[in-house]
Amino acid sequence: MSTNASKVCLLGDFGVGKTSLVARYVRNTFSDSYLTTVGVKVDSKEVPLADGAVRKLVIWDIAGKSGLDALNMSYLRGASGLLLVADGTREATLRSAVDLLLQSRSLLPDAHAILLINKLDLVDRWEVAPATLVELRKSMTVIETSARQGDGVEQAFREMATRLHA
Amino acid sequence: MNGPSVNDRISPELERQIGRLLFEKMQPLLLEFDRDWHLVNLHGDAALFGFAPDDAATSVQQLQDLFLGMPMEAAIDLAFVQMPNGRNAHVHLMLVDGGHQVLLIDAQGEHDRQQAQQQVGNESFLIAQQKDKAVRQLRQIRSELESQRNRLQEANALKNALIATLSHDFRTPLASIFGYLHLLEEEPDAPLETRNSLRALRRNANYLFALAENLLEYARSETRSSLLAPVVTDLQMMVEDLDQMFRVQAEDVGLGFSITLDQEPGEPPILDELRLRQILVNLIANAIRYTQSGSVRASLAWRGGSLVLSVRDTGVGIAQEASEAVFVPFNRAGNAGNGGAGLGLSIVKRLVQQMLGTLEFESKLGKGTCFRIELPDLTHLVQKVDARAESEAGQMLAERASSVLIVDDDPDMSHLLGEIMAGVGFRVRVVADATRAVEQALADPPDILLVDVELPGLSGNTAVFRLRAKGYRGHVVTISATPTEEARKVALNAGANQFMTKPINIEQFTRAMLRVRRLD
Ligand SMILES: Nc1nc2c(ncn2[C@@H]2O[C@H](COP(=O)(O)OP(=O)(O)OP(=O)(O)O)[C@@H](O)[C@H]2O)c(=O)[nH]1
Numbered sequence: 197m198s199t200n201a202s203k204v205c206l207l208g209d210f211g212v213g214k215t216s217l218v219a220r221y222v223r224n225t226f227s228d229s230y231l232t233t234v235g236v237k238v239d240s241k242e243v244p245l246a247d248g249a250v251r252k253l254v255i256w257d258i259a260g261k262s263g264l265d266a267l268n269m270s271y272l273r274g275a276s277g278l279l280l281v282a283d284g285t286r287e288a289t290l291r292s293a294v295d296l297l298l299q300s301r302s303l304l305p306d307a308h309a310i311l312l313i314n315k316l317d318l319v320d321r322w323e324v325a326p327a328t329l330v331e332l333r334k335s336m337t338v339i340e341t342s343a344r345q346g347d348g349v350e351q352a353f354r355e356m357a358t359r360l361h362a
Numbered sequence: 363m364n365g366p367s368v369n370d371r372i373s374p375e376l377e378r379q380i381g382r383l384l385f386e387k388m389q390p391l392l393l394e395f396d397r398d399w400h401l402v403n404l405h406g407d408a409a410l411f412g413f414a415p416d417d418a419a420t421s422v423q424q425l426q427d428l429f430l431g432m433p434m435e436a437a438i439d440l441a442f443v444q445m446p447n448g449r450n451a452h453v454h455l456m457l458v459d460g461g462h463q464v465l466l467i468d469a470q471g472e473h474d475r476q477q478a479q480q481q482v483g484n485e486s487f488l489i490a491q492q493k494d495k496a497v498r499q500l501r502q503i504r505s506e507l508e509s510q511r512n513r514l515q516e517a518n519a520l521k522n523a524l525i526a527t528l529s530h531d532f533r534t535p536l537a538s539i540f541g542y543l544h545l546l547e548e549e550p551d552a553p554l555e556t557r558n559s560l561r562a563l564r565r566n567a568n569y570l571f572a573l574a575e576n577l578l579e580y581a582r583s584e585t586r587s588s589l590l591a592p593v594v595t596d597l598q599m600m601v602e603d604l605d606q607m608f609r610v611q612a613e614d615v616g617l618g619f620s621i622t623l624d625q626e627p628g629e630p631p632i633l634d635e636l637r638l639r640q641i642l643v644n645l646i647a648n649a650i651r652y653t654q655s656g657s658v659r660a661s662l663a664w665r666g667g668s669l670v671l672s673v674r675d676t677g678v679g680i681a682q683e684a685s686e687a688v689f690v691p692f693n694r695a696g697n698a699g700n701g702g703a704g705l706g707l708s709i710v711k712r713l714v715q716q717m718l719g720t721l722e723f724e725s726k727l728g729k730g731t732c733f734r735i736e737l738p739d740l741t742h743l744v745q746k747v748d749a750r751a752e753s754e755a756g757q758m759l760a761e762r763a764s765s766v767l768i769v770d771d772d773p774d775m776s777h778l779l780g781e782i783m784a785g786v787g788f789r790v791r792v793v794a795d796a797t798r799a800v801e802q803a804l805a806d807p808p809d810i811l812l813v814d815v816e817l818p819g820l821s822g823n824t825a826v827f828r829l830r831a832k833g834y835r836g837h838v839v840t841i842s843a844t845p846t847e848e849a850r851k852v853a854l855n856a857g858a859n860q861f862m863t864k865p866i867n868i869e870q871f872t873r874a875m876l877r878v879r880r881l882d
């Protein structure tokens with residue numbers, strides 16, 4: 197098995213845009229219609245890094261839930277990175293993302309975690325307050341993204357790849 | 363021994379048989395790898411899962427990626443994995459001597475069923491959340507608007523009351539000033555100096571008077587209490603009056619002044635005399651104010667059922683770009699410093715409109731301005747004014763009488779509908795189930811019945827059917843979450859007049875409801 201490949205899982209409440217983020221990153225596409233994910237879809241992409249190395253990300257797009265059940269736990273095994281995704285227009289999904297991170301810690305104590313707040317293009321409808329993000333940033337990396345317009349998407353995956361490489 | 367025997371082990375032969383059966387039924391794909399993930403064997407329908415046997419490398423790599431980071435010392439089960447070709451499978455990794463086997467079992471059907479269920483669940487959750495949010499926002503906006511409107515109304519009422527009081531209060535002292543002026547002017551032997559002083563007094567009193575009248579008119583029009591008052595109008599007397607009022611004033615500043623009347627014999631005109639007078643006072647006063655030299659000439663012509671009046675001056679003129687602004691209250695279009703409250707022309711324009719007339723003007727900067735106004739005779743309007751007031755009252759009565767009964771078990775929805783209907787003037791009642799709806803609608807029949815189809819217990823359609831069967835004749839609008847032709851037919855057959863589907867477009871809905879009321 198190639199040593200510079202890493203498994204990264206997307207976790208978050210349903211409808212927050214996990215599938216859309218992967219579609220934007222891997223295939224540079226976006227669709228407005230919502231088709232919920234059942235189980236898991238695995239994609240991969242090679243990320244060239246600053247020092248000339250290449251890291252392959254094996255990206256797991258997991259069905260959205262507000263908490264971790266046994267099925268989702270089984271998908272997490274072996275992951276070294278977690279992208280927690282929340283939807284800025286639904287404050288409750290941010291709480292889910294934080295809960296999911298805490299629950300996954302027992303299984304993956306050392307995984308790198310980055311929090312993505314998605315749907316940046318709808319920022320005028322965001323329920324998540326800027327002050328909340330300021331607080332969260334004190335304890336983890338937070339990146340605002342838009343799968344629709346692409347903002348922050350490349351940056352988020354690259355950041356993850358860089359950390360996994362270090 | 364009766365009954366079946368319970369055995370915790372089945373015979374190896376039976377187990378093999380069952381295994382074969384399941385294998386045939388479930389069409390699995392079994393891939394055998396050596397320790398280094400080289401594919402050594404493959405059983406089953408490889409194409410189903412997108413495995414091209416001749417280009418196995420890519421597919422194998424993808425399969426291998428699934429186990430990245432996992433300890434390869436025990437069997438691994440991964441349910442519902444989407445294969446690169448889009449097919450869903452359950453994936454099982456089994457360890458065998460010298461390598462491992464991967465078993466793929468088709469899970470597409472199971473996946474699709476679960477997805478359909480999950481889709482409905484997720485979407486309805488999201489919609490409910492959005493609806494909550496919309497209702498909250500609507501309430502917020504409403505209450506903000508309400509308090510804003512209250513503040514504005516208060517401020518406006520205060521302003522109008524103040525203006526009206528002030529201008530009223532001006533009238534009494536002005537009346538006495540004019541009285542004494544008259545007495546003093548009658549004095550035959552007054553010295554020239556005194557007479558000049560009296561002229562100055564009259565000039566200023568005139569001005570003050572016009573100002574007060576304008577303010578009063580302004581306040582009145584704001585409170586919309588200005589109905590036309592058509593009366594038989596003596597134009598000759600009005601012309602004489604105005605001549606007396608303005609001749610002195612014009613001559614004092616060295617201007618020529620004339621006011622003429624051209625009236626064909628016959629029926630005297632019926633006009634709103636006070637308003638007409640106010641128009642002329644404003645136009646002439648304005649003309650004198652903005653003319654340094656030359657003349658101000660006013661003319662009135664009564665012919666063929668309409669009055670044409672014009673006021674022409676040789677004054678400063680109005681710039682092209684200011685031709686709209688001169689009609690805006692308190693805007694003096696760059697002529698600041700010439701006195702006046704800037705109400706004159708705005709009031710003239712409004713008065714002309716009220717009298718159903720037309721106004722136009724021509725002007726050249728530095729050369730002068732000519733206003734031309736045409737006012738129709740108001741005879742035919744005497745009845746119409748009354749008729750209009752009556753029909754307005756009738757409409758208000760109808761509006762007050764409009765009532766609606768909302769039947770919905772979702773309190774947010776019924777609240778929203780209630781707000782909308784109340785917002786456009788309906789009397790609103792709400793019930794949450796069909797049985798109560800039937801009772802209420804029979805006890806006190808509403809003009810409109812808004813009924814949700816999906817109710818607990820008796821359906822909305824049943825309620826409508828029962829009501830129609832008992833003779834209820836109001837307008838029935840059925841609202842349903844099912845946007846199908848079938849649902850529509852059922853609702854209309856049950857006796858609804860209109861069928862609407864959720865989510866409701868508030869604007870369309872409101873318009874439809876207002877239309878119903880108008881049809882009544
Ligand atoms: N405006 C906007 N819409 C987005 C964005 N990302 C996703 N969406 C929309 O949000 C909906 C849900 O997106 P998905 O990517 O399917 O969400 P998910 O997290 O994969 O959902 P589950 O699979 O059910 O867990 C879709 O209608 C997307 O079009 C975004 O950045 N902006």
Ligand SMILES: [Mg+2]
Nearest residue numbers: 214215232233
């Ligand atoms: Mg998804």
